[in-house]
Amino acid sequence: MRPALVLVTAASLALGVTTASAQPADLSRQHAFDSAAAEFGVPVSVLLGVSYLESRWDANAGTPSTSAGYGPMHLTDVTAANAGGMHHDDGTEDPRGDDARPALTPKAAPPVAQLPSLQTVDVASSLIGVPAATLRSETKQNIRGGAALLAKYQKEIGVTSANPGDWYGAVARYGGASDTGSASTFADEVFTTMAQGVERVTDDGQHVKLDATPVQANRGQLAQLGLRQSTSDETECPRTLACEWIPAPYQQLPNNGYGNHDKGDRPESQKIKYIVIHDTEGYWKDVIGMVQDPTYVSWQYSLRSADGYVAQHVKAKDVAWQAGNWYVNSTSIGLEHEGFAKLGTWYTEAMYRSSAKLVRYLAAKYQIPLDRAHIIGHDNVPGTVPATVRGMHWDPGPYWDWSHYFDLLGAPFRPTGSPAMTGMVTIKPDYASNKPAFTDCVTAGQPCTLRGSGSVILRTEPRADAPLLKDAGLRPDGSPGTMQVSDHSSRVETGQQYAVAEVRGEWTAIWYLGQKGWFHNPRKAPTALGAIGVVVTPKKGKATVPVYGRAYPEASAYPANIPVQAVTPLQYTFSAGERYALGGVNQSEYYSATTFDTANHTVVRGKTKYLQIQFGHRVMFVNADDVDVLPSFWPQGR
Structure with a gap:
């Protein structure tokens, strides 16, 4: 039998546990869980644990999850979500990205498969007599529907019990798995969460708490679900x-x-x-x-x-x-x-x-x-x-x-200084309250539903109505970026680090694609954390240095039987006086693998050394010989 899963790294931080002094917000969602649990005979700890593993109790503004799930209980409705395809089919990107071969253009994916696991809202609707649309949009009814589903799964197992440990099979089934391995992984995570307890304020201001409930899970129920052995x-x-x-x-x-x-x-x-x-x-x-x-x-x-x-x-x-x-x-x-x-x-x-x-x-x-x-x-x-x-x-x-995600990785983003003093920032807005006004999520030209985001928008001046920055690669006509959800011309993401260019009051400017990008960064509610690190800047006497999209060797490094791969600068300008955060040191190399016969595969290594920098939204590379490497707090102009 699989052992219970134990979260070993920064458990309380990863779970989003609030401190004891946190003041309760609206308690209506907590009451909804309590009420639904009593109505359908589901232990409240089980109902809260399942919901947390699906949605962290969030409403997500009524939008569907990545697998067509709605609401705190993640009731699925793929018909309403109505999406399909595969992202490698979209746009002009060659997934290989290797000039030594003809461009690869994947064919379109087949239509969406209609599976029971993607349409649980219909079952829940029939169980409680509430329309599917209501279950998608109203959190109280969504929680009732999820509780009714759990009760149905428990009844089919044939066990009547108020002991949360006897609901292991129903929990495993709720995850929608078709194999024993993934079903037990989901159930084990739910029971680990129950054992540890968790408390947080949701994306719409609801205070919800799951008290620590250590139980002995009846994992033998897994065999009763008729799943294939993984x-x-x-x-x-x-x-x-x-x-x-x-x-x-x-x-x-x-x-x-x-x-x-x-x-x-x-x-x-x-x-x-x-x-x-x-x-x-x-x-x-x-x-x-x-x-x-x-x-x-x-x-x-x-x-x-x-x-x-x-x-x-x-x-x-x-x-x-x-x-x-x-x-x-x-x-x-x-x-x-x-x-x-x-x-x-x-x-x-x-x-x-x-x-x-x-x-x-x-x-x-x-x-x-x-x-x-x-x-x-x-x-x-x-x-x-x-x-x-x-x-x-x-x-x-x-x-x-x-x-x-980085909390779960055990590597949370933390401040290491003041932006004005240390010369670098780590982007970190409050995800729940940071709601950029993106467009084109579902319908072209239409606003997206306002939701939490890890993105921070950059402006050309320190004011909220200033134009966005320009990206010569994404918008070669020279027009500024837009708020289209796919357009990151003027956008940074949580965890990325940038060199500070200037600070004016509550506004901070960073170097971004050869420009100063300003974002609102008030001390009481910062959108970025001060950081200490290493930056690169053009060597003295160089007006500009090229930036590259790959760290390929110099021509002399290639043997006669392998075509030389061009080291072509991208269309951006890295000018004297600008600074960019150093991400790593990379030795130049190219993996030549253009034939089915692996005997012809060779790694070509050069003498050129590249430095990875956070140049814009994407990482890029510079030749180490073109730049100086400095502490981020080193004075501007050295």
Whole structure:
């Protein structure tokens, strides 16, 4: 039997526990849980635990989750959410990002699979006699519907008990899993949360508390659910995480083609430097079908929204075609999270927790720093050359909660100084109250539902009505950025670090794509934390230095049988006097792997050294010989 899961790192912080002195806010949601638990005979600790693992008790402004779930109880309605596809089908990005091969354009994903796990709202509606639309929009009825579902699952097991431990099977079924491993992972997380207790104020100001309720879970009920037995013998996952091997095919195709990844020998051949966080822009069943298609693309892991289930497709030693930049692909591991950034959907707590466990494990195994220079979003991956910048993808988007995620990783963002004194900031707005007015989530030109976000908007001057900044790569016509949800021309994200350019009262300016970007940063409610770090600036005498999207070797490093890969500057200007936060030192290398026969695969290493910098929303690279490296607090002008 699987052991109970124990959260070992910063448990109270990761769970969002409030201090004893916190003042209760509105208690109506707490009362709704109590009332629904009594009405349907569900232990209140079970109802609260399940809801926390799905939504952290949030309402999310009535918007659907990444797996079409609504409300605190995550009742699913894929018909209402009405989305499909796969983000690798969207835009012009070549997932391989390798100039040595013809561009890869994935075909469109099939229509959304209609599965019972994606339509639980209908069952709940029939159980309590409330329309599905009401269950989606009214939190009290949503909680009643979730309680009725749990009671139904418990009745089908045939156990009548007020002991929370005897509800293990019903909890496991509520997660929607079809296999024993993921069902038990979800249930174990719920019971761990119950044992620890948790208290927080939700996104709409509701004070909810789950008292610590240690119980002996009846895990034997898992066998009564009729689920298939999962296996993780081939996977590279932590022991406490349900993880199944669903391999992506390495297969030869007609006309000397092959798919859908490249064999490698990492970390012996190349150091794994990055973990890339994606969302799928597709639902689970369709996504799993696509990664098993030899003509499609690949990534190392997929994570399911409702229960946090993980599937591994490509070994860490091999290179997946996932990030649109071959240099990043060859030095990274890609995680696809079931979700829809383009629709402004929210991510479940179950998936955040599974992802954090997996990333902690991988980061420890491959010595990857737990910071935003190395744990990056797909939206932080740079274009390879000027022509590819505009087509690069922007997932997981502004609604991924990087602050909560890094709390779960045990690496929370904390201040290390004052911005004016230390010369650097870590972006960290209050996720729940920070609600940028984005547009185009569902309908072009229309406002998105106002929701919490980790994004901070930059202005050309220290005032709220000043224009946004310009991004020469995303908007080559020279127009300023927009508030479209996909446009990060003038946007920074939680955890990213930037060099301070100026401070005026409650406004802070950072260096961003060769400009000063201003954001409101009041002392009493800061949107960024003071930080101490290292910055780079052009060497004395250089008016500008080029920035690059990849750290490729100099031409002389290539053997005669491998075509030289161009080291092409991007279309941005890094001028004297500007400073950018240093993210790491990278030796130049290129993984030549253009044939199915792995005997022809070679890592080319050069003498050129590159420095990774946080230049804009995306990371970029500069030649170390072009810049000076300074402490962030070193006076401007040295």
